[in-house]
Amino acid sequence: MMGDTLKEECGVVGVYCQSGKAASLALLALHALQHRGQESAGIATSDGVRVWTHKGLGLVSQVFDPGRPPDLPGHLAVGHVRYSTTGSTRIENAQPLTTSSRWGYLALAHNGNLTNAAELRGRLEKEGSSFVSTTDSEVISHLIARAGDPTLEGAISLAMGELEGAYTVVLVGGGKLCGFCDPYGIRPLVVGEFADGYILASESCALDHVGARFVAEVEPGGLVVIERGQLTVHQAQPPQGTAGCVFEYIYFARPDTVWRGRNVHQARRHMGRILAREHPAEADVVVPVPDSGLSAAMGYAEATGIPLEIGLVKNRYIGRTFIQPEQAMRDFGVQAKLNPVREVVQGRRIVLVDDSIVRGTTSSKIVGLLRASGAREVHVRISSPPIRFPCFYGIDTSSRGELVAARLSVEEIQRLIGADSLGFLSQEGLVEALGLAREELCMACLDGRYPTRIPREGEAGRQALEFTRRIR
Numbered sequence: 335m336m337g338d339t340l341k342e343e344c345g346v347v348g349v350y351c352q353s354g355k356a357a358s359l360a361l362l363a364l365h366a367l368q369h370r371g372q373e374s375a376g377i378a379t380s381d382g383v384r385v386w387t388h389k390g391l392g393l394v395s396q397v398f399d400p401g402r403p404p405d406l407p408g409h410l411a412v413g414h415v416r417y418s419t420t421g422s423t424r425i426e427n428a429q430p431l432t433t434s435s436r437w438g439y440l441a442l443a444h445n446g447n448l449t450n451a452a453e454l455r456g457r458l459e460k461e462g463s464s465f466v467s468t469t470d471s472e473v474i475s476h477l478i479a480r481a482g483d484p485t486l487e488g489a490i491s492l493a494m495g496e497l498e499g500a501y502t503v504v505l506v507g508g509g510k511l512c513g514f515c516d517p518y519g520i521r522p523l524v525v526g527e528f529a530d531g532y533i534l535a536s537e538s539c540a541l542d543h544v545g546a547r548f549v550a551e552v553e554p555g556g557l558v559v560i561e562r563g564q565l566t567v568h569q570a571q572p573p574q575g576t577a578g579c580v581f582e583y584i585y586f587a588r589p590d591t592v593w594r595g596r597n598v599h600q601a602r603r604h605m606g607r608i609l610a611r612e613h614p615a616e617a618d619v620v621v622p623v624p625d626s627g628l629s630a631a632m633g634y635a636e637a638t639g640i641p642l643e644i645g646l647v648k649n650r651y652i653g654r655t656f657i658q659p660e661q662a663m664r665d666f667g668v669q670a671k672l673n674p675v676r677e678v679v680q681g682r683r684i685v686l687v688d689d690s691i692v693r694g695t696t697s698s699k700i701v702g703l704l705r706a707s708g709a710r711e712v713h714v715r716i717s718s719p720p721i722r723f724p725c726f727y728g729i730d731t732s733s734r735g736e737l738v739a740a741r742l743s744v745e746e747i748q749r750l751i752g753a754d755s756l757g758f759l760s761q762e763g764l765v766e767a768l769g770l771a772r773e774e775l776c777m778a779c780l781d782g783r784y785p786t787r788i789p790r791e792g793e794a795g796r797q798a799l800e801f802t803r804r805i806r
């Protein structure tokens with residue numbers, strides 16, 4: 335999926351390293367999580383008393399000098415890569431965020447989106463908190479800093495009791511590294527162990543890159559604390575079941591990541607097999623939209639016996655910062671990033687496999703590119719069900735009006751994108767492919783069943799906190 339896509343939300347990492355290489359390990363991990371956000375990157379470290387921060391706009395390799403280790407001392411680190419879902423792209427909104435507290439400075443990095451951030455922020459401002467960013471993440475810092483509990487663990491637990499929506503947070507403060515997840519476990523957080531420390535990360539692929547062994551996933555409502563080499567696990571809030579985001583499997587996570595015992599590549603491949611069963615096609619080649627359509631296309635080709643071919647090549651070196659959230663840049667992005675292989679495409683009946691359709695503009699451009707290169711037929715197969723509802727948990731689909739499947743039927747979308755046929759994976763097929771119970775998954779953008787209370791129309795969206803600030 336490219337261009338007019340769902341945007342990844344954020345990636346977080348936390349490191350406890352007795353030998354003091356916390357910043358270097360956090361940096362390695364951030365490189366592994368780069369696909370989750372390309373607008374800003376940052377690391378904050380601590381020696382238990384002082385805090386150092388380096389962050390900036392752009393890719394990890396633009397913010398940190400690739401030639402030398404970060405000049406950030408301390409045995410504790412948190413890091414963040416960001417795609418803005420609340421708050422626009424500016425340096426004040428880059429994370430980690432630091433806030434003073436009775437435990438000294440807290441440095442915090444957040445993945446997800448709060449659904450009651452504006453409400454909480456209004457209250458905190460009345461109580462005297464002053465905010466430097468327009469992110470919902472700063473609301474979490476302030477709530478923890480002001481919570482009426484003498485221990486950091488207790489304060490986090492009290493703060494979690496007030497938060498609604500999706501949050502996976504890593505934080506250093508008071509000589510501790512903490513990681514916690516909302517009571518639905520909407521976004522992932524895994525714990526790894528290495529020779530002289532621990533790592534917390536949004537995805538297991540980051541553990542592999544720093545040579546850490548997988549230990550556990552932070553459970554819904556769970557809080558892990560690492561202090562003086564000891565890891566403790568708390569149930570900070572009662573779990574409300576599990577509602578893991580299905581788009582982690584469909585699109586966001588890297589194929590080598592494992593979440594809840596499911597490898598992402600294998601899950602996608604299985605989605606492709608079931609998609610083939612549900613929507614077969616008479617065709618000569620299966621062509622994936624690179625890169626995220628590849629695993630599902632492999633599954634589709636396996637199930638049908640139609641050969642898999644590289645019919646579209648991605649221009650990798652254009653850089654993902656080029657793809658900005660604004661529509662004008664999205665439109666430009668598709669042509670700049672994809673090129674058909676004419677020798678594969680010409681005269682062929684093609685099954686084009688992609689992971690999702692958001693607004694429909696990208697799909698119609700790709701179908702147009704293939705036809706312009708001589709494709710005889712283009713049958714589009716999508717390895718997710720139609721996205722009909724907005725996400726309030728950190729994915730940039732802020733209103734239903736933008737979602738083509740909320741307005742049009744499958745036949746109408748087929749005509750809009752100019753395909754010879756169009757088939758989406760069914761919701762049942764998706765659940766079957768994941769091998770998890772429906773009750774363990776968030777599929778709200780597909781079926782409208784939100785696991786939490788959601789904001790009223792017009793209150794959500796990436797500018798919500800900026801709006802509340804303007805009207806004051």
Ligand code: SF4
Binds near residue numbers: 582724726776777778
């Ligand atoms: S609404 Fe959709 S994208 Fe958002 S968390 Fe749920 S499944 Fe994921």
